[in-house]
Amino acid sequence: MTVGKVLIFDTSILVVWLKVPGLEEQGPQHDRWDHDRVEKIINENEDSIYVLPLATIIETGNLICKSPKDQRQQFAQKLSEIIKLSCEGQSPWAIFSDQSSLWEPEHLLRLADGWPALTRGKRCHSMGDATIKTVAEHYARMGFSVDIVTADFGLKKFQPTSQTPPVPRRKS
DSSP: OOOOEEEEEOHHHHHHHHTOTTOSSBSOGGGOBOHHHHHHHHHHTTTSEEEOOHHHHHHHHHHHHTSOTTTHHHHHHHHHHHHHHHHHTOTTBOOGGGGGGGGSHHHHHHHHHHHHHHTSSSSOOOHHHHHHHHHHHHHHHTTOEEEEEOSOHHHHTTSOSSOOOOOOOOOO
8 A cells, every 4th residue: 555656856857847057958859848847747746745866966966066157056045945845854845864774884785786787788877866766666665656757768767666565664
């Protein structure tokens, strides 16, 4: 039984939503993402929990630093506000600490062991993609229906297709 829906935001969507200069549209020609499309997804999923992975924060911050000098501060402020909402767990944002277990040594070792396989073949998946995949699997194990909101078809294929039963929690 699922306990709700989680939207995991990828960098490609966050830069469009923030309207970062030069990145206002993302995705292939047959499936373009613009601000209106992102807003529509958000409005259609008002009862969902929004998740901001660490990779998305870092990559979006890097892209903001590449935007025109006179606009960087404006976009940095917008991203900072979203980070603060996530850190505080202000609805609809999932509290960022929900992901903290993913950065413990055992999980990082699993990521390190699994990532090289994602670099084989035609499409090389970045470490950012691998961590977003891990975040999606984490929420799926908790029983959530997970949607990786992305303009990247390669990343979208990591979206969990079926939910696993929630992991039982031990009493403290």
